[in-house]
Amino acid sequence: MDLNDSQKKELYRIKDEILSKRKELKLQGPRIPAEVLTEFRQPTLDEKKINKSFELEMNKMIEMRTFMTKKAVEFHSILTPEQRNQLVDLITEFQQKHRHHDD
Numbered sequence: 399m400d401l402n403d404s405q406k407k408e409l410y411r412i413k414d415e416i417l418s419k420r421k422e423l424k425l426q427g428p429r430i431p432a433e434v435l436t437e438f439r440q441p442t443l444d445e446k447k448i449n450k451s452f453e454l455e456m457n458k459m460i461e462m463r464t465f466m467t468k469k470a471v472e473f474h475s476i477l478t479p480e481q482r483n484q485l486v487d488l489i490t491e492f493q494q495k496h497r498h499h500d501d
Contacts, residue, residue: 399477399484408476412469419465423458431455 401409433451437443477485 399481399488401481405476405481409473412473416466416469419462423462425458425462 431451431454434448437447437451474482
């Protein structure tokens with residue numbers, strides 16, 4: 399995307415903040431919470447415990463989505479119109495390469 403030095407500095411700052419937030423929230427990507435897996439070892443499943451575990455995970459994901467949106471706004475504001483178009487093209491290409499076969 400041919401970022402200038404100032405843009406690169408901002409991008410690295412934003413990236414570091416995102417990685418830090420992921421670590422803070424203990425987000426590992428899509429997964430089944432450990433508490434749910436532990437529950438599956440039991441003779442009977444506690445539906446309330448399972449739902450609570452997934453609810454906590456969803457709350458983390460919502461918090462991360464809100465944070466990521468703010469970071470996207472910051473990044474967008476430092477890009478030129480041409481760079482914005484290049485970014486969309488890169489994201490589109492990435493998504494096409496990594497899409498699920500059932501999409």
